[in-house]
Amino acid sequence: MALAAAATISMMSCQTQGIPETELTQQNEPVKISAEVRLARVTRAVQTISDELVEIVNSVLGTRYTEINSYMVFTSDLLADDADMRNIFDKIRMQFGFNIPAEDREEIITFGDLVSYVTEHSVSIPPLPSNPDIRIFEKIREIINEKMDIPIGLICVHSNIRNDFGMGSLDFVEFIMALEEEFQIEIPDEYATRIKTVEDCWAYIESLSDHT
Known part of the structure; x- marks a missing residue:
C-alpha cells in the first residue's frame, strides 16, 4: 500500500x-x-547496555556509580565477592534474558569484560x-x-x-x-x-x- x-x-x-x-x-x-545516524545508533545501543550493567552493579553492591571504567576489576576495584558476582549474573539473566555459563563467568574479570560479553550475547533490535x-x-x-x-x-x-x-x-x-x-x-x-x-x-x- x-x-x-x-x-x-x-x-x-x-x-x-x-x-x-x-x-x-x-x-x-x-x-x-544516513550512515552517521546508523553509527550513532550502534554506539547508543552499546552505551545503553553499559548503563544498564552499571545499574545492576550498583543495585548489588550498594554503590552509586554513574559510570564504571572498563578496566576496573570486580574483585579488587569494585570489591565484589563471589556472592555479589552470582547476584550480578542472576540480575543479568532476568534483565537480558540469557544465562552466563559457569565457564564463561570465570573469564569475566573486569567491567569491560562484562559489557563485551553481554553486548555480544544479548538479542538486539534490528536497525x-x-x-x-x-x-x-x-x-x-x-x-x-x-x-x-x-x-x-x-x-x-x-x-x-x-x-x-x-x-x-x-x-x-x-x-x-x-x-x-x-x-x-x-x-x-x-x-x-x-x-x-x-x-x-x-x-x-x-x-x-x-x-x-
Whole structure:
C-alpha cells in the first residue's frame, strides 16, 4: 500500500537523554537514514547496555556509580565477592534474558569484560531499514496516546517509552500486548526487554515480514 505522504528524518528537535531526537516531518521525499545516524545508533545501543550493567552493579553492591571504567576489576576495584558476582549474573539473566555459563563467568574479570560479553550475547533490535514504513510509527504513537494520554506531538522517535511516558511495568506489558494485537505479531520476552524507545518498537515491527 503506497503512502499518501512520506517523511524525512531531521536531527533538529526532541532532545531525549542528551541525544538529538529524530523528528518526522511530512515531505515529498522517502525516509532516508544516513550512515552517521546508523553509527550513532550502534554506539547508543552499546552505551545503553553499559548503563544498564552499571545499574545492576550498583543495585548489588550498594554503590552509586554513574559510570564504571572498563578496566576496573570486580574483585579488587569494585570489591565484589563471589556472592555479589552470582547476584550480578542472576540480575543479568532476568534483565537480558540469557544465562552466563559457569565457564564463561570465570573469564569475566573486569567491567569491560562484562559489557563485551553481554553486548555480544544479548538479542538486539534490528536497525530500521533505509526506507521505513511511516504508518508503523504513526500507529505506535496512536497506541501510546490512547494508553498513556500523551499528546501525539510529544511522541518522538527516540522517546524513552518508560521514562518519558511514565509507563510502569503493567503499562508496558499492556503496551506490548497492544502492539501484538495491532500488528498481529508476537514479541518474545527477550526482545520486549530490549525495547526502550519508540524507534525500537518501529524497528522490531519493520523486521517482521507479516506486520501488515
